[in-house]
Amino acid sequence: MRKIASALGSAATLLACASPSVAQTDYPVRPVRLIVPYAAGGPTDTFARSLAASWGRKLNTSVVVENKSGAGTIVGTEVAAKAAPDGYTLLLTTVAHAVNPSIHASLPYRTIEDFAPVGLAARAPLVxxxxxxxxxxxxxxxxxxxxxxxxxxxxGSAGVGSAPHLAGELLNYTAGTKAVHVPYRGSAPAMADLIGGHVEFMLDSAPTGLAQVRAGTVRLLGTSMEKRLPQTKETPAIAEAVSGYEAYTWNAVFVPARTPSAVVQKLVSTLGDALSDPALQSKAFELGLQLETQPTPAGLDKFLRAELEKWKRVAVATNMKAD
Incomplete structure (x- = not known):
């Protein structure tokens, strides 16, 4: 009996030791959840759902979007940081991920250490x-x-730490102006007050802002990327009048730290395939997004560190705080 028990114990140990590699080789064997730290219906959520559809086809499984909004993306980001590092929880986040460390006294996660980068997916200009x-x-x-x-x-902006807020403060920083920030609970009420004359300008997402321009309710003066947008070639980039200005939000994918490298590599390769999907590219153009062509963990890590430094400088210079 002791020999049988010993043999069974040895077999169990071997299986336990083998299971991680088996899981990595077979990944994914069940649906993957993509956490979006924003409410449903917004531009980030809209892109996430299109990305999830394309990515799921490349992974041969369902990629399910879960909206975990709150506290300027902190709620959803914390959920992702504390999830099991098995490749079944992904985080699609934005520029807020790079800004929050500079405008909050503390965070319930570590921006660099608690995540492994997968790749930058898209950049989203503002108008x-x-x-x-x-x-x-x-x-x-x-x-x-x-x-x-x-x-x-x-x-006006969609709230403290939102892309329109950051873009406005960057304008103050680079142009030497002192425009006053008025935060709202979302882009829609901010745009309503812009149209009504309660605020004088706004840097909003391209789809939302351009829709109002076409409706004749606001006037378009500039775009936020370094170069002019293909959708509005006649409109100057703000950098043409303000040297060094470039502001945009972005969409990037992270997984919890300590996710197996084989799983990360599977996610990286299939993310690149998904971003090449004509259906996703068509949707991205409609949303005013510029998709990345070769997302890599190293590229995202370098990009994030540069963004952290950039927004730290802006936050200090403009006294930008959320607390």
């Missing part, structure tokens, strides 16, 4: 739109207008 009552008709005129009225011109 500078103004209330139709603003006298400036061109981008240079608008910058001059801001400089002549320090502390008197308000701009």
């Amino acid at each position: 500078l739109v103004v209330n139709k009552g603003v006298p400036a008709k061109t981008l240079p005129e608008f910058i001059a207008y801001l400089k002549s009225r320090p502390g008197q011109v308000n701009y």
Whole structure:
């Protein structure tokens, strides 16, 4: 009996030791959840669902979007950080991931150490739109207008730490202006107040902002990427009037730290395949996104560290705080 028990114990030990490699080789064997730290219906969620559909086809399993919004992406990010490092929980996050360490006194996770990078998926430009009552008709005129009225011109955003907020503070930082931030609970009420004249300008996502431009409710003066957007080639990039200005949100994928390297590599290769999917590329163009062509963990790690430093400088210079 002792020999049988010993043999069984040895077999169990061998199986236990073998199971991680088996799991890595067979991955995935069940649906994968993609945590989006934003509410359903927004631009990040819309992109996430299109990405999940394409990525699921490449992984031969379902990629299920789970919205975990709250506290400027902190709620969903914490869920991902504390999930099992097995490849079945992914995090699709944005520029907020790089900003939160600089505007919050503390976070329930470590931005670098608690995650393993998979790859940068997309960059999302913003558009500078103004209330139709603003006298400036061109981008240079608008910058001059801001400089002549320090502390008197308000701009709206989707909330503290949101991409429109960051883009507005970066404008203050690079142009030497002092526009006043007015945070809202989402982009829609901010845009409503821009149209109503309660704030004078906003840097909003390209799809939302351009929809209002087409409707004739606001005026378009500039775009936020270093170069002009293909969708609005006649509109100058803000960098043409403000040297060094470039602001955009982005979508990147992370997994919990200590996720097996074989699993990460499977995710990396299939993410690249998904981003090459014509259906996803068509949706991305519709959303005003610029997809990455060769996402890599090393590339995302370098990018994130640069973003952390960039927004730390801006936060210190503009006294940007969420708490």
